[in-house]
Amino acid sequence: MQISVIGCSYLGAVTSSCLAALGHDVVGVDINERIVAELSAGRAPFFEPGLQEILSEQGSTGRLRYTTDPSAVAGSAVHFVCVGTPQRAGENAADLRQVDSAVEGLLPHLRPGDVVVGKSTVPVGTAARLAARIAEVEPEATLVWNPEFLREGFAVEDTLHPDRIVYGVPDGPAGERARAILDEVYAAPLSDGTPLVVTDYPTAELVKVAANSFLATKISFINAMAELCEVAGGDVTALADAIGHDDRIGRKFLNAGLGFGGGCLPKDIRAFMARAGELGADEALTFLREVDTINLRRRDRVVEMARQILGGAVADRRIAVLGAAFKPNSDDVRDSPALDVAARLDQHGADVRVTDPHAIPNARAIHPHLTYVTSVDEAVDGSDLVLLVTEWREYATLDPAALAQKVRGAAIIDARNVLDPVAWRGAGWTYRGLGRP
Ligand SMILES: NC(=O)c1ccc[n+]([C@@H]2O[C@H](COP(=O)([O-])OP(=O)(O)OC[C@H]3O[C@@H](n4cnc5c(N)ncnc54)[C@H](O)[C@@H]3O)[C@@H](O)[C@H]2O)c1
Numbered sequence: 115m116q117i118s119v120i121g122c123s124y125l126g127a128v129t130s131s132c133l134a135a136l137g138h139d140v141v142g143v144d145i146n147e148r149i150v151a152e153l154s155a156g157r158a159p160f161f162e163p164g165l166q167e168i169l170s171e172q173g174s175t176g177r178l179r180y181t182t183d184p185s186a187v188a189g190s191a192v193h194f195v196c197v198g199t200p201q202r203a204g205e206n207a208a209d210l211r212q213v214d215s216a217v218e219g220l221l222p223h224l225r226p227g228d229v230v231v232g233k234s235t236v237p238v239g240t241a242a243r244l245a246a247r248i249a250e251v252e253p254e255a256t257l258v259w260n261p262e263f264l265r266e267g268f269a270v271e272d273t274l275h276p277d278r279i280v281y282g283v284p285d286g287p288a289g290e291r292a293r294a295i296l297d298e299v300y301a302a303p304l305s306d307g308t309p310l311v312v313t314d315y316p317t318a319e320l321v322k323v324a325a326n327s328f329l330a331t332k333i334s335f336i337n338a339m340a341e342l343c344e345v346a347g348g349d350v351t352a353l354a355d356a357i358g359h360d361d362r363i364g365r366k367f368l369n370a371g372l373g374f375g376g377g378c379l380p381k382d383i384r385a386f387m388a389r390a391g392e393l394g395a396d397e398a399l400t401f402l403r404e405v406d407t408i409n410l411r412r413r414d415r416v417v418e419m420a421r422q423i424l425g426g427a428v429a430d431r432r433i434a435v436l437g438a439a440f441k442p443n444s445d446d447v448r449d450s451p452a453l454d455v456a457a458r459l460d461q462h463g464a465d466v467r468v469t470d471p472h473a474i475p476n477a478r479a480i481h482p483h484l485t486y487v488t489s490v491d492e493a494v495d496g497s498d499l500v501l502l503v504t505e506w507r508e509y510a511t512l513d514p515a516a517l518a519q520k521v522r523g524a525a526i527i528d529a530r531n532v533l534d535p536v537a538w539r540g541a542g543w544t545y546r547g548l549g550r551p
């Protein structure tokens with residue numbers, strides 16, 4: 115099938131290349147010339163495991179191309195909208211300008227029978243509004259809302275083998291026809307037994323933000339337990355293991371630490387609260403305000419812990435910050451807790467040295483004044499304190515005895531609770547986890 119993908123960043127680059135891998139003819143359109151140049155050269159424009167390989171494979175098939183020309187969507191039967199929906203500056207609500215401009219750009223090229231597929235994460239009600247706009251210009255085109263659940267770091271795997279596929283379709287024959295077309299697009303994962311939920315627009319839009327709200331709530335729940343463990347002398351890791359053995363709870367997303375960041379969970383729960391308020395249902399989501407507050411308190415806690423360990427002030431003390439990305443296996447620093455902590459310590463006058471295997475260029479673009487180094491050795495050299503803030507495998511497996519030789523003061527805050535306290539203390543370190551004795 116002939117498919118266009120509008121917006122080719124973290125979501126769209128993976129979606130477009132994976133659709134080509136599923137056997138479709140794909141054109142990706144983005145207004146960002148750098149992204150298009152990289153993708154056109156067969157290079158991943160950001161770090162995402164497996165993306166480079168799939169781009170190289172698909173580039174040589176001739177089934178995948180990228181362009182900045184918006185008219186390149188003409189001739190495609192299916193158009194995926196994968197543009198950004200960031201938080202509006204100074205507000206909780208989502209900024210829908212990219213979605214609106216992508217759809218407006220598509221309208222002149224739509225033909226009868228075309229299917230427009232919304233993948234971006236949007237406030238409930240957006241699909242109905244966009245469907246009405248599309249109908250004004252091409253009444254025989256149909257909008258489907260098909261939210262995306264991929265995780266950065268596992269984006270290719272999640273796209274090719276999703277946990278579920280959700281379509282929000284309009285009632286009647288147009289919806290049925292659009293559904294049949296999407297069944298063809300997703301023939302491979304559907305034939306593997308991927309569960310399919312076909313529903314209406316509002317439910318499809320809500321499924322996405324409900325899923326992210328649940329995940330965020332799970333993380334803040336365990337971080338609240340970490341706060342309790344800290345004052346009561348408990349161990350949140352053992353607690354998470356114990357409650358996680360209950361199948362009804364499950365162990366996933368119960369890793370206490372520095373909390374959630376990234377381009378999705380924080381802005382999605384805020385946009386959900388804002389939309390609930392617009393719909394007169396803000397009381398239904400007041401708990402998400404607490405989820406957000408608990409999450410942001412984790413960053414304060416780590417800064418405070420650093421101050422305590424360093425005897426009351428961080429000014430002029432050298433602090434090694436291991437990690438800048440919001441999670442391992444990603445170079446994404448959007449709302450990164452790791453980078454936020456580094457920037458705050460820098461503001462307090464600390465001599466901060468930040469390292470990360472992949473995220474330094476993105477981090478530098480946001481916080482150019484911080485000092486970045488390319489290795490753990492350079493970061494820890496002569497440091498008074500080490501912070502492990504993104505649990506990259508190479509940081510989680512560091513040798514405490516070897517590292518102790520390089521620092522000035524052997525103190526570490528394991529803000530992701532991934533190190534073995536016994537081993538680190540045994541090697542002479544002052545070890546502090548979050549919610550662990
Ligand atoms: N990043 C993820 O892991 C992920 C996962 C699931 C869902 N989502 C959702 O998917 C959407 C995209 O996420 P992202 O992280 O890729 O966002 P992003 O901000 O990184 O990328 C958006 C891209 O769209 C391009 N763009 C904007 N307007 C355009 C237009 N009119 N025509 C063509 N291109 C245009 C931008 O240049 C940019 O490259 C968001 O709604 C997000 O919430 C993201």
Ligand SMILES: O=c1ccn([C@@H]2O[C@H](COP(=O)(O)OP(=O)(O)O[C@H]3O[C@H](CO)[C@@H](O)[C@H](O)[C@H]3O)[C@@H](O)[C@H]2O)c(=O)[nH]1
Nearest residue numbers: 262263264265266333367368369373374375376378440441
């Ligand atoms: O037990 C945990 C699990 C995660 N995190 C943090 O939570 C954040 C988000 O992690 P994750 O959800 O794995 O990353 P994303 O790539 O942002 O993926 C989320 O956001 C995407 C965009 O909406 C969705 O598609 C995914 O399903 C959803 O998991 C990161 O900062 C993690 O460090 C924790 O602190 N503890």
